[in-house]
Amino acid sequence: MADYLIATLSDRIQAEEVHLALQEIGLSEPNLSLFGKGYKTGEDCKDFDPALIKKRQMQRMMIFLLPLGFVGGIIFYQAVRLDVLPSLGFFANAVIGGFLGAASGALGGYVTGGGLSLMLDKAVPYAEQIESGTFLVVVRDAEDLKMRQANRVFRILNIDNVAYYERPD
Known part of the structure; x- marks a missing residue:
């Protein structure tokens, strides 16, 4: 599966809800990040943009x-x-x-x-999206089962803007 699973959300409350739901399935801080105003900045997302x-x-x-x-x-x-x-x-x-x-x-x-x-x-870099007020929920380098569970959570919560990326190394 993918190395990065990224959901782009425009609402802070929905981003926190998704982040909490992913924590409930067992994802922790090294594999789960929330980017946006009040959380991690756009400077931290250069490795998966x-x-x-x-x-x-x-x-x-x-x-x-x-x-x-x-x-x-x-x-x-x-x-x-x-x-x-x-x-x-x-x-x-x-x-x-x-x-x-x-x-x-x-x-x-x-x-x-x-x-x-x-x-x-003309893809807009994630750093610019974060500066404009959107939020990113990022699942990275999790085992395959956790990635599938995270994808299921995104589908259950009706998150439409989900991107999958593999590390280019």
Whole structure:
């Protein structure tokens, strides 16, 4: 099942009710958290925020593919010998080919790392949602049975906005 089970609620009383119901099934503080005004802040939810996870993944892919693209661009220039600016000479054209390869590597890292979905989805990070007044009830790293029981509690209490996330590690 999921590593994180997150319910987004707009009402403080309902969030406290859900939190209390989850405590009654045996979930305790390391596995159960309540975020919102008067509770944990948005700074504490950076490890499970999907927008931030995608952004970190995209940055890692770009850092990985940038040097590979640079080397690939130099090798491509060596194989094809297509001078971008013939007046600059062999070395300068190889470097220009490397920079073009690095740019394509960065673009590839952006696309494969989730940059397009991050740009098109416009997901609001949980920290901003918490600042705007919503509450999050988060169940994390609980055993499978407890996660299923927590999911059942969310369904019984008619919580519609529930998200499931797995750790990207």
